[in-house]
Amino acid sequence: MLKVENVTKYYGDFKAVDQLSFTVKPGEIFGLLGVNGAGKTTTFRMIMGLLDPTEGEITLNGKKIDYSVTDQIGFLTEERSLLTKMTVKEQCLFYGTLKGMQEKDILSKLDHLLEKFEISDYKEKKIKELSKGNQQKIQFITAIINDPKLLILDEPFSGLDPFNVELFKNEIMDMASRGSMIIFSSHRMEHVELFCKKLVILLKGKPVLSGYLKDIKEQYRKKNIFIKGDIDSKKLEQIEGVLEVVEHGDEWEVKIESEENVEDVFAYVSSCKHMTKFVVEEASLNEIFIAKVGESYEK
Amino acid sequence: MKSKLNYLIGISLNRKIKTKWFMIANIILAIVIAGIINIDSIITFFGGDFNDTRNLYVIDETNMAIPLLEEHLKANSSSLVEEGKEYFHVVKSEESFEELKKKVEEDDKNILVVIKENPETVLEVSVVSNSFMDSIDFQILSTALNNTKVSIAMANSNIPIEEINKIYSALDIKREILDENKKSEDEGMSMIMTTVFPVVILPFFMLSLFLVQMIGAEVNDEKTTRGMEIIISNVSPKTHFFAKVIAGNLFVLIQGSLLVVFAAFGFLIRHLIGGSSITNGLGGEVSNVLSQLLSSGFGEKLIYIIPITLLLMVLTFIAYSLLAGILASMTTNIEDFQQVQTPIMIISLVGYYLAMMAGMFKGALFIKILSFVPFISAILSPSLLVLGQIGIIEILISCLIMVGAIYLLIKYGLRIYKVGILNYSAKGLWKKMLKALKN
Numbered sequence: 001m002l003k004v005e006n007v008t009k010y011y012g013d014f015k016a017v018d019q020l021s022f023t024v025k026p027g028e029i030f031g032l033l034g035v036n037g038a039g040k041t042t043t044f045r046m047i048m049g050l051l052d053p054t055e056g057e058i059t060l061n062g063k064k065i066d067y068s069v070t071d072q073i074g075f076l077t078e079e080r081s082l083l084t085k086m087t088v089k090e091q092c093l094f095y096g097t098l099k100g101m102q103e104k105d106i107l108s109k110l111d112h113l114l115e116k117f118e119i120s121d122y123k124e125k126k127i128k129e130l131s132k133g134n135q136q137k138i139q140f141i142t143a144i145i146n147d148p149k150l151l152i153l154d155e156p157f158s159g160l161d162p163f164n165v166e167l168f169k170n171e172i173m174d175m176a177s178r179g180s181m182i183i184f185s186s187h188r189m190e191h192v193e194l195f196c197k198k199l200v201i202l203l204k205g206k207p208v209l210s211g212y213l214k215d216i217k218e219q220y221r222k223k224n225i226f227i228k229g230d231i232d233s234k235k236l237e238q239i240e241g242v243l244e245v246v247e248h249g250d251e252w253e254v255k256i257e258s259e260e261n262v263e264d265v266f267a268y269v270s271s272c273k274h275m276t277k278f279v280v281e282e283a284s285l286n287e288i289f290i291a292k293v294g295e296s297y298e299k
Numbered sequence: 300m301k302s303k304l305n306y307l308i309g310i311s312l313n314r315k316i317k318t319k320w321f322m323i324a325n326i327i328l329a330i331v332i333a334g335i336i337n338i339d340s341i342i343t344f345f346g347g348d349f350n351d352t353r354n355l356y357v358i359d360e361t362n363m364a365i366p367l368l369e370e371h372l373k374a375n376s377s378s379l380v381e382e383g384k385e386y387f388h389v390v391k392s393e394e395s396f397e398e399l400k401k402k403v404e405e406d407d408k409n410i411l412v413v414i415k416e417n418p419e420t421v422l423e424v425s426v427v428s429n430s431f432m433d434s435i436d437f438q439i440l441s442t443a444l445n446n447t448k449v450s451i452a453m454a455n456s457n458i459p460i461e462e463i464n465k466i467y468s469a470l471d472i473k474r475e476i477l478d479e480n481k482k483s484e485d486e487g488m489s490m491i492m493t494t495v496f497p498v499v500i501l502p503f504f505m506l507s508l509f510l511v512q513m514i515g516a517e518v519n520d521e522k523t524t525r526g527m528e529i530i531i532s533n534v535s536p537k538t539h540f541f542a543k544v545i546a547g548n549l550f551v552l553i554q555g556s557l558l559v560v561f562a563a564f565g566f567l568i569r570h571l572i573g574g575s576s577i578t579n580g581l582g583g584e585v586s587n588v589l590s591q592l593l594s595s596g597f598g599e600k601l602i603y604i605i606p607i608t609l610l611l612m613v614l615t616f617i618a619y620s621l622l623a624g625i626l627a628s629m630t631t632n633i634e635d636f637q638q639v640q641t642p643i644m645i646i647s648l649v650g651y652y653l654a655m656m657a658g659m660f661k662g663a664l665f666i667k668i669l670s671f672v673p674f675i676s677a678i679l680s681p682s683l684l685v686l687g688q689i690g691i692i693e694i695l696i697s698c699l700i701m702v703g704a705i706y707l708l709i710k711y712g713l714r715i716y717k718v719g720i721l722n723y724s725a726k727g728l729w730k731k732m733l734k735a736l737k738n
Binding site: 142 | 310313528535
């Protein structure tokens, strides 16, 4: 289990991370969210042992993270961390060997992964000759080639088309099912929502929201109602608890303060003609993120 | 730890050696070095008039100038031609001035000299050529004519020919040096070495430049691609630092050895083709210096000068590579690195020029003090040792100072490297580095 306990990191007088705590168990996918400069990369660097926390402790299976355990960790950085003059094979051999793997094992795993990601033809090509998306695939392969117990993914879907996002998603899910701990960071909330059961939202280094996604959504009282039919949006807006009515083509989205307001909305809608849809949904993570980060910014 | 260090050294070395540019650069170097050593043969192969004898048509109205002129021309040009050949072939001509002028017009190798008696200046000489004369040709001719004038003047003053020969014979100087530690035979060698040494250390200077550039480029390549994050998350900055330093030095040793092989190859070619006809060229010069070294006893000194110079050079290479690694870790791209390493290279260049000028400023305390300064000492100290301005003790002190500098570079440089290697911003750089030094 990865345990981050009350971790604080200062750069001079600047507090980059402030009292951050979370745990990731084997098989869990954990989301670390935040706007740019929130402290995500610093947190990843501390987990990787590249930076020492000013306060607090980070342990992997009860042991402080140092070079004796980094062979069990896979790391995909936000920027391309590939040596572009190397070929795909040389690059994977290089990073794989640094992870303590034998050349024979790296090559057999590499062939398997290249085939899985449908880029077997690029094995002898130089990294700089590859497209952005294929470079990202190679970077992902170098991060998982050692079957890491802990996998850190900083913006893994950057530069990928939807088809390749699906390939990555399947591999990440597969790794989690095999017991890997995965920490995941992305600006795309729909990806986080898809993968992560647990998450923490950072703002200026400080956690503003953390816990299980399910609990977070439940705690966030605001709901959305999706309606199709002949309604008068002005009348809807006058109902108590209705925050906003937004038109999306032939559909209306009604944002309400809490679940208790559903009945009043339903009562009005029942009186309208040609009603074909009335669905109550929880707020999206994106909405919660914007609301929480926005609130904290205002504070 | 050890295997990852070895692996990183291997990777780093392969990235430099297993490239087509390394191959191409070395092929060019081999051709250039072999070419320089055999430059005279190459020039001869493509032809030219340097090997052809100039015909000197002389109208001698004094009736005594020609034999003297011939003798002086021979003496002045003997070093430029092979034995038995003439640089100027003197032809006493009975033809008229106009006829000879025509001959000069027909061929650039023909030169006409008219020598007349003159009561005021002893001789009056006209030199006619079709075009500009080569400066060396003119210098030889004018010197020979002047000497001829002096000889005729002395003969006219009734000085016997035996006396004139004595006047022109080379002076035998007996040299005595009171310092028992300095042999008079070494004096000539010191002068030769003052000229030869800067040429010998030029490859060292080039290799140190190469080393600094190479380490800087490699570290910055890993930094700018962010590959450094992955590398440093798997090996410590210390391992990474030493891997770069060791790989850089191994590369320089390989490249240095290749330069020696290329030079040997050049001399082998020279030996096989038998050198050139106009001069003994560079190869001949080296053979000449070597034979003088062996005969003078100066070679005995080289037994300790060469190893101690090599030791100092290796220590300096290590110091350069450490410094290059530290500077590269502080910078965020290769352009910044180029700027930050420039002052160090200029200091080294100053050392190189001082080594060349050491003979001119014999005994200068300032130069002696500079010969102990790390990065300069590897170039300057051996020069001063060859010149006899410093002794073995002083050069050993230079080595010890270099070792001390290496120790300090490792101790404090590693602190900077650990912080700098993952730093991607120039903002507050010096503050960060000073803080790293204090920690």
